[in-house]
Structure formats: C-alpha cells, structure tokens
Amino acid sequence: MKWTKKHIISIKDFSREEIDFVLEKSRIMEKRLNSNKTGSLMKDKILATLFFEPSTRTRMSFEAAIKRLGGSSIGFNLSEITSEVKGETVIDTVRIVEGYADMIVIRHPAEGSSRLASEYVEIPVMNGGDGSNQHPTQTLLDLYTIKKEFEDIDGLDISIVGDLKYGRTVHSLTNALENYDVNLKLISPDELKMPKNLVKELKDNGIEVKETNRLDLAECDVIYATRIQKERFPDLQEYERVKDAYVLNLATIQGIKDNAIIMHPLPRVTEISAEIDKTKYARYFQQARNGLPVRMALLCLVSGVRFW
C-alpha cells in the first residue's frame, strides 16, 4: 500500500487497509526503536505540540517520538501562556507555527479544530484530541495493543465501559472497530450512553452491538475502561451522580476470561482500582508505552520518511 495521508485528523478517514498498514509499520518501528536504529530518521525536523488542553501521554509521547527520531520539538501545554489570551485564533496560531516547524500536533477543546487547522497550513497536522470528537492516534495505539496481544482483531468480544457520551477515545475506537468483525458491548450509565449516530453506524456496518448498564464482563476478551469526563459535564451535580458508576477491582472482575486484558487510555481516577495493576489482566501502562512506536511511525509516515 502506498501511504497518501498528510494529516491525521479522524480515524474515520482511514480504511481498514490503512489502519493495518500503520499497525504493521508500528511493529517495525518498535523493533528499530529497541535496537537503537531510529536516531537519524527525522534528523533536524521540528514537531510543534500545541496543547490547548491538559495532556501527559499524548504530548510527551509525541515529544519523545520526534526526539527518538533525531528531531526536536517546540510548543506549549498551557494555552494561558500563548497569544490566545490576547484573542489570537487557532487558525492564526497554526499559520504562525508553520513558519517554525515541520509538523503540528494539536489538542483543542473545540470539536473540528484540528480539521480546521489542517485547512490553513501545508505541513502535516495531527489531531491530539478535539473535544469529545476524535483522538485518532490514541485509537491506533489501542488497536496496536490489542493486535500485539491477540494477533487478530477479528472475532474478539470487546466491552467498552464508562463515559461513552463524552469520551473521544471511545468515539474514535468504535469508529475504527467498524472495520473489523467484532462483538461490542457498550456499558455505561443511561446518562452517558454512546451517541445514537455512532451506534447506528456500527450496526449499519454489521457490528453486533449490545448496550447495557450492567457490568457483566464474563465473555470479554478486551475490557476497555474509561474515565468519566468531568470537564465536559455542563452540570457538575450530574457528574457527582455518575462518577463512581463502575469500578474495576478484584471483586468486580471476578469470573473474567483467563486471557482477557484490561485497557484504559488513562488518566484513570477511580474506575480501575490500583489492586488490578499487578494482575495479569492489566495492559494500560503497556498501552501508554505503545504510544511511542506508533507515534514515531506516524511522524515518519506523514513526512514521507521510509523506515522499512
């Protein structure tokens, strides 16, 4: 397959073939990374990280990725220290940054902001999360984690638990899973169900979907837990009502499959108890680590750097 994508804005822009291509190249990148053979792939290239919302993993793994490839990064993770406070728009910000960097990764609370930014610059733009909408690079590392564990995504029973209304990681993930032959269980409080249009899309694509508020994980291969997204609630009293709706702990995961894995995009709050961390099921820390080779592969792909 020939790589043609310049921007990474939505996982919906990817076909299954393109997703599988990224996953395969990420595996090659991980091997190169483990043998210290990546340091000159993007020598002297500069990545701009524009984070208008808080981040630990996405920003730092992108910064580590460009550095492991021999390049460097500039940017901010606190929009209060930028000229946004003086009224500068995102469009003007990316136009200016284009003069300083070779690629941009942007996180912004407004849905559609990354797409908009990509329309005003010639350099590649990667969406590091736009409101509740999309987090495509997270989805690629999620699928990479699943594929490393099970080899084949087809045939898996996947349960997604928590805030399915506001969580961008689960919106992107379900969009991507439309391309695979999986059984999906969507577990959430009634107030935080997956948007109807996304469920319809899944069903229209032949995915078996069950929506429930019962935390029944017995048949799952993959349990994908999510944080209740406090910052997106218009009414904090509503957040208080649902914030502890599901807690994975040794009692609540009793009876899960022997080879099941528990994932989480992180950060977690109370939804996965620390006692799970040392069990054979926990994969969330490994999942976060997988962000590095996947994002290294993506930086090379959007820049036209061949590494395989």
Ligand code: CP
């Ligand atoms: N998973 C994720 O997006 O984490 P950060 O918010 O820390 O980037």
